[in-house]
Amino acid sequence: MKKATIADVAKHANVSKSTVSQYLNKRYEYMGEETRKKIAEAIQELHYRPNFMARSLKQQSTFTIGVIVANIIHSFSTKIINGLEAEFDKKGFHMIICNSADEPSKEKKHIETLLERQVDGFVIFPTGKNEALYRTLTMQNIPIVFIDRFIEKLEIPSVLLDNMKAMEMAVSSFNVHPLAVVTTSLDLQITPRVERLEGFRLALQKRNMEVLEEYIRHGETKELPQIFDELFSLATPPKGMIATNDRVSQELMLYVKKHQIRVPDDLQIVVIDEMPYTEFMTPPLTTIEQPSDLMAKQAAALLFEKIEMGTFKEMKNLYRFEPIFLKRDSTLL
């Protein structure tokens, strides 16, 4: 039971291949009523399905987008993937998902193989360490949109959270001090992490509060307990803490529980990224949510702009989204 081709259908219906092709492309004007029926029947009988690869080869378009996430398992990636899927589906596009695991070499490999697969565009959570490659892509006019992270001096639009504002919101929701902020590894200088720490410093300065670097910490996930230990061993332990992403927030919850730290009495907490548990923790966590669906929509819209019109409408590289403040009980103000 081999796969039927357009030629088989043509033979079966006693017409020519091009007539069948017309039919498939719904150009019914160019054929008789009965011809149409015969073709329809033949397609049914042979279980014929057009070969998308062949069409793509001819039409130089694959209707597929390559998506490279830094880590599928992270909550924000998942939300974005979910949002992108919905948008792509509307346009009849499919997506190939790859995982860079925040390793530049993997990212490079994936970009290259996706290129070989002739994807029509990319959505990438960039590692940031493949600048030459990003530049080549732009020069070859390949549609590409970054998400979550921004790479300077590149004409590639980035869709990201207004991290400064998020930290301003966070800081303004505490009525205690000193405040600490913790994020995950800074090895790759990943935009949201860098910006959130910087936003923290700025928010303090704005309030004429001293910026003490020992309260501004970062490290691999497994180092976080140690970091918390150090923080709470300071002469003046933090009274408020900001967890800048889901990883940190989870580790912090674990730590708080283990050490029976009372929230908000001993420690007030603000976390970035809405998670299922933030609402039913004791106490529920004051959270700053990223509007992931809007962000995915924006990314998809930008990408299609470039794919369909060959260029971005606006000469704008930065699309910042408003964080959503969810006041709950881990802060008091």
Place this chain on the structure above:
Amino acid sequence: MKKATIADVAKHANVSKSTVSQYLNKRYEYMGEETRKKIAEAIQELHYRPNFMARSLKQQSTFTIGVIVANIIHSFSTKIINGLEAEFDKKGFHMIICNSADEPSKEKKHIETLLERQVDGFVIFPTGKNEALYRTLTMQNIPIVFIDRFIEKLEIPSVLLDNMKAMEMAVSSFNVHPLAVVTTSLDLQITPRVERLEGFRLALQKRNMEVLEEYIRHGETKELPQIFDELFSLATPPKGMIATNDRVSQELMLYVKKHQIRVPDDLQIVVIDEMPYTEFMTPPLTTIEQPSDLMAKQAAALLFEKIEMGTFKEMKNLYRFEPIFLKRDSTLL
């Protein structure tokens, strides 16, 4: 700056297309040292990348797997996707992810378009309502593996949790009664839900406990609070409860919090699906975990068996995985 083809490279290097093709396929034996260098240079200069579509067309293989999940956002789907990605990546395969949203019509549409895209195989969380289509696929000898759900009378292997055992574990971890079990919608008779309810009944019977259907509930996510209300309004409210998936467990946590139900004193709880929060809830939740990585590995292995050898090694349709019991403090035994 148009894309270079193999012909451009050949011209640039003063050799024939087929020599270049040999080079690309690493059949270096058939060419001179300097020829090789010249080709390498030409490829560099022209930024040449082989067109994977063209190769696929010729080779009748796309090195891509279609993955259809019931809902990307569910924790188990995400974990499986993550596991599959790792396995596929090892073999140089990519995956196209689609969302059926548990709608049979969407599932059908996705299967059909993925077929047109000539995917080499499928991994599907089946809705169960497209039996004719599943059957056609099997008859056309298309590699396909189901996950999480089992469809009877089909020669399609399914990778799933040993749900009976999971419920036996759950029931045996309580030292109170009556016990209740809650799952999400049963409209589609989705395997894990059906089996978990049935496993619950069986576990009770085994212990000569009465099976009372009013303690065995199911409903849409938004109906769950109402269902909990009803359960706790019974003459004898449940003293122990099993949440059969992450949705139910989250709704239950919300409910328990809202109504200040004391766990485990007033209500003992066991949940299925390990989640970030199970460990740091108060109290930590006794959990039954699905070995998602092993399951993804198994699914991938089966699929590749069929892809590479044209047949499954074993005439076996059911691959059951041992649940992992994580005793924590929401149960007392």
Place this chain on the structure above:
DNA sequence: CTGTTAGCGCATTCAG
């Protein structure tokens, strides 16, 4: 070791 030839399945002229 290298070049020629002939498709893979489809879409698109361009004559009939």
Place this chain on the structure above:
DNA sequence: CTGAATGCGCTAACAG
């Protein structure tokens, strides 16, 4: 309205 011819980019014999 239909059919023949051509090519998308690559691979795979098969000669040389």
